Amino acid sequence: STIENAVATGSIAPWAPIESLPLVYIAVKTNSAEAARVAASLRAGLSGFDTVNFIGRDADGPPDPVTDAISFVFDVLPGPTAGDVTLELQSVATGRVLLSRNLTAADSTPSTVEDSVAGILSSAAPASGTIYNYIEQSGLQTGLTECLLLNDKYYLDQGAKTHEAAYRCLENLINRDAKSSLVYSELATLHLEAATDHYAYPAGATIEQAMSLARRAVQMGPTSPYAHRAYGYLNSRLGNSEESIRWMHKAYELNPYDLSMAAAYAYGLIFAGRYREGTPILAHAAETSSAHPTWWDYGLFVGQFMAGDMNKAALASDALQATPTKSHYLAARLIGAKAAGRNQLAHELADEMTVKFPKFAADPRATFIERRYPADLIDRLVEALRAAGLGNAS
Incomplete structure (x- = not known):
């Protein structure tokens, strides 16, 4: 029957075209133990991303520029030296290489391969990643x-x-x-x-x-x-x-291959007052991921601040300069500047806070309560803001 043929050739869309997502294939072009581990990790990882459709077989036949417009393939290739594996992400329709990473033997051991692949997939598969960037640049969205x-x-x-x-x-x-x-x-x-x-x-x-x-x-x-x-x-x-x-x-x-899921879980732990559990998970996600949203940095600031590591807290707060529109981000930068002994900057940030967020500056505690922060976190933040020169923070 037509239906059976369509299923066999994979030509039935699982849902309406308005919901079609980028298709991603894997093509393994080398047969080392390392390549097998990388490919297995890629399969496990890709199947967990909601933002792409992972097709568990090779892309077959010559590419069709129309139907393969948003199809992509991860080529698993031999690397430059023995034990290396090169991963290339290509557009099936154009052959353009969108991402190329060389994994050394140390990157693909049983204990490291998941992290290596998580870093690559987290930068490739979500809506903020390489695949969607390509789709947008090509006007295919x-x-x-x-x-x-x-x-x-x-x-x-x-x-x-x-x-x-x-x-x-x-x-x-x-x-x-x-x-x-x-x-x-x-x-x-x-x-x-x-x-x-x-x-x-x-x-x-x-x-x-x-x-x-x-x-x-x-x-x-x-x-x-x-x-x-x-x-x-x-x-x-x-x-x-x-x-x-x-x-x-x-x-x-x-x-576990989507670092933003690890970050969200860690952030949840931190803002439930479980700082020692959440902070290492968030720090690990931030280290593994080349680029990440600023809320990760804010969560890290809070975690390190409550763990008493003010050097790391100040470093995390530095990353919040890019988002000046949030009072609590500015508060984190103010506390970080004071902790780092940058008194002139702390003075400027306190002034900026009073001008931009007068309500927060007058009563930071109310904002933190409204955001349902843990009580111990609220007390420490308010105390630190007062010490950093924010009005008469109470």
């Missing part, structure tokens, strides 16, 4: 891939405009009967942001509505790390820290 790119832009530059663009894109997919749990998990988080940051669109957003979107995401994607992370994140913002950590941990287990 449609439907879900376009929404995921807009969603990523919002987290890099948070404001009403970027928020509304991402929100409307995902909302449009729901109106077109989208089946992907990603649509619901990412919309749930954006809905929460609308409720807490009081964006005009959508009007009257509530945390309850966000929760129901997140629940729907978990029902639709019982093995989706993104759905579990969104549900965990919403619980943390509601102050249900134990519940939050349970869901974040599940997301982390569902895809």
